Amino acid sequence: MAIAVPLFYGLVVSTVDLVLLLFVLALEIIALLHCLAQRPDAFSAIGTLSKGAWLGLMTIGIVLTGLGFVSTFIFFALLAAAIPAVYMLDVRPALRDAVDGSGPW
Numbered sequence: 486m487a488i489a490v491p492l493f494y495g496l497v498v499s500t501v502d503l504v505l506l507l508f509v510l511a512l513e514i515i516a517l518l519h520c521l522a523q524r525p526d527a528f529s530a531i532g533t534l535s536k537g538a539w540l541g542l543m544t545i546g547i548v549l550t551g552l553g554f555v556s557t558f559i560f561f562a563l564l565a566a567a568i569p570a571v572y573m574l575d576v577r578p579a580l581r582d583a584v585d586g587s588g589p590w
Contacts, residue, residue, distance in 0.1 A: 516569035531579040
C-alpha cells in the first residue's frame with residue numbers, strides 16, 4: 486500500500502498540470518483570436534499597448550505554454566497566463582466600449 490501512494494500522487498499531479506496547461510492554452514488562443522479581430526486604432530483610443538504588442542505578448546505566452554507540455558516549464562506557462570487574463574479582463578471590455586461608442590473616448 487505504501488508503494489501505491491507515490492504512484493498515485495504522480496498521476497494526480499500530472500493530470501492537474503495537464504488540465505491547467507490546456508485551460509491556459511485555450512484562454513491564450515481565445516485572447517489572441519479576439520485581438521486579431523480588433524481594429525488597430527481602437528488600441529490607441531483606449532490608451533493601452535498597440536495591437537502588435539498585444540499580439541507579440543500573447544504569442545510569447547503561447548510558446549511558453551507549449552514548452553510546458555514538453556518539459557518542466559509549467560511555472561512559466563502559468564506566469565504567461567497573466568497576459569491573456571489582463572487582456573480579457575481589462576483591455577477587451579475597454580475595446581468593446583470604444584468600438585461601440587459607449588466609453589468615455
